[in-house]
Amino acid sequence: MAITAADVKKLRDKTGAGMMDCKKALQEADGDFEKAERILKELGKAAAAKRSGRATNEGRIFVRIDGNRAVILEMACETDFVARNDTFVALGDELTQDILARGISEADDALNGKVQEAISTIKENMSLRRFQVIEKSDAQVFSSYIHGDSGNIGGVVTVGVDKAELADSQQVKDFAFDVALHVVAFRPMYLTPENVDAAYRKEQEEIFLTQAKNMDKPEKVIQGIVQGKLRKHFSEICLVEQGFVKDDKKAVKDVAKEVGNAAGGTVTVDDYVVYAVGEDL
Numbered sequence: 001m002a003i004t005a006a007d008v009k010k011l012r013d014k015t016g017a018g019m020m021d022c023k024k025a026l027q028e029a030d031g032d033f034e035k036a037e038r039i040l041k042e043l044g045k046a047a048a049a050k051r052s053g054r055a056t057n058e059g060r061i062f063v064r065i066d067g068n069r070a071v072i073l074e075m076a077c078e079t080d081f082v083a084r085n086d087t088f089v090a091l092g093d094e095l096t097q098d099i100l101a102r103g104i105s106e107a108d109d110a111l112n113g114k115v116q117e118a119i120s121t122i123k124e125n126m127s128l129r130r131f132q133v134i135e136k137s138d139a140q141v142f143s144s145y146i147h148g149d150s151g152n153i154g155g156v157v158t159v160g161v162d163k164a165e166l167a168d169s170q171q172v173k174d175f176a177f178d179v180a181l182h183v184v185a186f187r188p189m190y191l192t193p194e195n196v197d198a199a200y201r202k203e204q205e206e207i208f209l210t211q212a213k214n215m216d217k218p219e220k221v222i223q224g225i226v227q228g229k230l231r232k233h234f235s236e237i238c239l240v241e242q243g244f245v246k247d248d249k250k251a252v253k254d255v256a257k258e259v260g261n262a263a264g265g266t267v268t269v270d271d272y273v274v275y276a277v278g279e280d281l
Helices: 003-014 017-026 033-042 086-102 109-122 164-167 170-186 198-213 219-237 251-265
Strands: 058-066 069-077 126-135 140-146 153-163 247-251 265-276
Touching: 003 017, 003 033, 017 033, 033 198, 058 086, 058 140, 058 153, 069 086, 069 140, 069 153, 069 265, 086 109, 086 126, 086 140, 109 126, 126 265, 140 170, 153 164, 153 170, 153 251, 164 170, 170 251, 170 265, 198 219, 251 265
Parallel strands: none
Antiparallel strands: 058 069, 069 126, 140 153, 153 265
16 A cells, blocks of 8 residues: 555654655555554664653643642643633632542533633634542642643652651652653653553563574573563553653662652552543544
8 A cells, every 4th residue: 555654754753663664564564554663663763652642732731739639630722822722721720620529520511511601702613521530548649730831741640658747748748759850851651560451461572582583693682682681671661660750770669769768658559540631532
């Protein structure tokens, strides 16, 4: 089949590979994007697959924390101008407040009705695209971060402590905020290597095995190469293994241990949620 420039650009945007490499991969795969992406990975020319797609519309991310519950929400609209509009921002804040106050977990007529009212005022189409309610215990700490004035990406993290009183520690709170900033900046695919999807892990092992076999090494050496590549890959896509946003020479889990020692207990990163406007769901 004919490979268009748009096809090549789409594959390049997703993988980060060069234009000619993308074109050759698509030709070899007869236009099959998944197969072409696999070919690029086996050649070592594609970046790690991202958890979500590229942003395709405007909008804003909202977060509200109230005690042991938090909500992260995405509002979509047509233009960046409206995403910065005071009425639009007030609507997002009101929706998060309503969600927590009423204890709901999915959009209902009341929420959608408020969006429709705003549409009639602002005169632009918009929608409540999604939201998620997160709960924690008294032995955990919430923190959140929304990037920049545009608010187009934001996250909520849950940090655990082994002593309830540590939840009030400023060191722990500061660390939790830094982790929220980290997940927004790096958007990890998984929390830990143990959380990696089995099918994804198997695919990566096969890709790395193909790469290693091309090195013409003994079988024993090949298996070591594969495991080494897996560890490196997980250090790139798993939150606790990533280099910390404020000191990339230390993994997030190591900084958590340092903070715990300084605070007089144990500190762990237990969960996170990141939303980016317009990402593929």
